[in-house]
Amino acid sequence: MAALAAEGVLAKASLIDAKPFHYGGSVSNRVRAADCLAAAAWYEAGNDPVGQRAVIQTVINRVNHPAFPNTVCGVVFQGSELSTGCQFTFTCDGSLARRQPPKSSWKKALALSEDALNGFVDTSIGTATHYHASYVNPWWSSKLERLTSVGPHIFYRWAGARGSFRKQAFFGTEAEYRELVRKSTERGAIGPGLEDGEIDQDLANLHGDGLVPGTRTPTVPVSNAIFMQVGDASASGRWAISAMKACEGRRACQVLGYGDGGKVQANQQRSASERDRPLFLFVRDAASSMNIALWDCERTSRPQQSQCLPTDRGALLNLMRERS
Known part of the structure; x- marks a missing residue:
């Protein structure tokens, strides 16, 4: 949801309950x-x-x-x-x-x-x-x-x-x-x-090729997964934007980001259970219609722990399984 512009930089505020809403229309x-x-x-x-x-x-x-x-x-x-x-x-x-x-x-x-x-x-x-x-x-x-x-x-x-x-x-x-x-x-x-x-503003800053600094064109391998090379960690939040663009039109989708082209090519040739831990993972789940983006927080700094890939290999493999 896009927000309208506001003025003043403010800290976190206290919650105040909204008043009950009773619809008064016909x-x-x-x-x-x-x-x-x-x-x-x-x-x-x-x-x-x-x-x-x-x-x-x-x-x-x-x-x-x-x-x-x-x-x-x-x-x-x-x-x-x-x-x-x-x-x-x-x-x-x-x-x-x-x-x-x-x-x-x-x-x-x-x-x-x-x-x-x-x-x-x-x-x-x-x-x-x-x-x-x-x-x-x-x-x-x-x-x-x-x-x-x-x-x-x-x-x-x-x-x-x-x-x-x-x-x-x-x-x-x-x-x-x-x-x-x-x-x-x-x-x-x-x-x-x-x-x-709210990402509309970020989309306005995309390059003509539909990507942002620090990413290269995603490629679609034989599997249903999409692989892309990700670069500058300081722009890691934008990896999610590139991933969602790559998943346009798909009800279910998975994007794996690696730090160099060699890693991308190597993992394209592997089954889901054999792939290396990615720097970034985006998953769109068809059943729940939810999008989730996760980063390897051992190599990339994120503001919240909930944005980090699981350290447990089994949990990670579950996220990395093929989507269709």
Whole structure:
């Protein structure tokens, strides 16, 4: 999810629970709002109910904030008509056309959405209006108040008066979810299928070949895995961007990064169980629709332990198994 610009560098803030949200629109508008909330929950957090509640609460918090649209669908699809700038990347990167949630998963996400429209408050993120994946460092992260982490996401809010909410006095007309999906599909995939739009700014800095400094063109071997050479450790966060670009259009994907071309070529010829420990590993899991990026923290510095490859060989091999 892309964040809007903010001013002032601020430290981590204390959590303050959001107020219960009771949807005041018509029955038809409520149905549309629930659909948009469920879509945001599933496409942003996969089948993880904890992560889904956090995403849903973020959307509700935005509806209650004067800087954002005063409808749920307006918040979720804000900027989706733009090639860059969509607030939730799944609305403009082709995800809505490439993958759809199973009926059982949709029902669960819809139930959590209905809870939120009936006043349920997820206290895990407080009044957060912004978040990003923990494996990237977007330009705006130091300019907002950091609140907390939930799963692979870090949550933020604006400071001071700018973070204030409006009174629930009016709800605009919700757009029809199917129509929003149709328009998104017609525009086609314009991005790399990233999990969070906060990487849009980084994508704007990519070289013409679609890669960034410190990486070379990924190659697709006989196996389903993708291999790429990674370079400058100081830009290691950008390895994840290159990996997600390489996985564009794939429901399941695995990218392994090694520090030199010889390592890349050698490991391309090996089975998954025989491959060397990579410097970087990206996995997209089709079953859960989640992306995960991990680094070898013995050779690359990362801000959180949760971003490190497991030291246990068995656990590592499980992550490195072939995806299809």
